[in-house]
Amino acid sequence: MRVVEAPALTLEPQTAAHADEMFRVLSDPALYEYENEPPSSLEWLRSRFERLESRQSPNGREQWLNWVIRLPTSELVGYVQATVDSDHRATIAYILASPYWGRGLARRAVEAMIAELVANHGVRQLAAVLKRKNERSLRLLERLGFSPASDREVAEAHIEPDELLMCRVLQEHDRAPWTDP
DSSP states (O other), X not given: OOOEEETTEEEEEOOGGGHHHHHHHHTOGGGGSSSOXXXXXXXXXXXXXXXXXXXXXXXXXXXXXXXXXXXXXXXXXXXXXXXXXXXXXXXXXXXXXXXXXXXSHHHHHHHHHHHHHHHHHOOOEEEEEEETTOHHHHHXXXXXXOEEOOHHHHHHHTOOTTEEEEEEEOOTTOOOTTSOO
């Protein structure tokens, strides 16, 4: 994994050393309006980040690619992540601290991750699962070219009734919009 530069932010490969800063970010109650819950402790988060540093699932079939989002001011404001399988498909996720919502940062971070996945990890298909009520995340995915999955894809994904599966097929020319052709 490498550091990924994008306009007004940097994606750093996530390590256990990021746990202190990310614990503050992930303690924002607004992040859990639709699902999940904050980390139970800093120690738990540090341990989780240490496990993720392997960059692969225990069976070796998936790559776990996790980046923290850092602003030019040096503060961490969230993360982007991708689980990449051997068929060049990735399931993505992202979290951005609520004080930074509505500034285009999530879009730039996810675009930068997608460009990295295409250029250096051979990813050709993307998927994201979200709660149906999470309109902000749905709008972001739609702006990024995702569309609702087919009934077959939904059935294969085994998602919950209150969730949506959004997909995007990538092309060789998909790259960071701020780079030269």
